[in-house]
Amino acid sequence: MSSSARLLLVNGPNLNLLGTREPEIYGTRTLADVVAVVDAAAGARGFEVRAIQSNHEGVLIDAIHAAREDCTGIVINPGGLSHTSVVLRDALSGVGLPVAEVHISDVRRREEFRHFSYIADVAAVHVIGEGVDGYVTAVDRLCAIITGQADG
Ligand code: CA2
Secondary structure (H helix, E strand, O other): OOHHHEEEEEEOOOHHHOOOOOHHHHOOOOHHHHHHHHHHHHHHOOOEEEEEEOOOHHHHHHHHHHHHHHOOEEEEEOHHHHHOOHHHHHHHHHHOOOEEEEEOOOHHHOOHHHOOOOOHHHOOEEEEOOOOHHHHHHHHHHHHHHOOOOOO
8 A cells, every 4th residue: 555545643651541540531442442443534534544552752753753654644642742742743743744633631621731732833633622533533634634635
């Protein structure tokens, strides 16, 4: 399959715990559920998905760099790294692929330290506070940009 039909799905630190704790904030769906909904949404638009979750910043950065070779877009929930990581931001801007940033919870209504994202201004799409379904919104909007069907 050509690189024009593959998305990299990145989930950052602690998102492997989805569905196991704090359901009042993050819901009850698991990381496997996230991968399944992204696979389905992307598949419906003719895209395949490579999914990675890691608790290690360098592993995430290596995966983002590798996406240059065979992906045309990145859907990322950077987790807490959103609020702290210049190096993750630099990796995303460095590969030059369109990025969709997803947050399951509404970070704007949580602690002040979650209001700022280093990723926000390198992302073309932002989906915040829609739960796991937000990943579907992100895939739809990112694929529309990649295929030139975005309506501005
Ligand atoms: O709302 C989001 O998606 C976040 O990116 C999740 C991060 C948090 O640091 C961001 O501010 C917002 C945390 C992910 C941790 O996920 C857990 C899930 C279940 C139990 C414990 C942690």
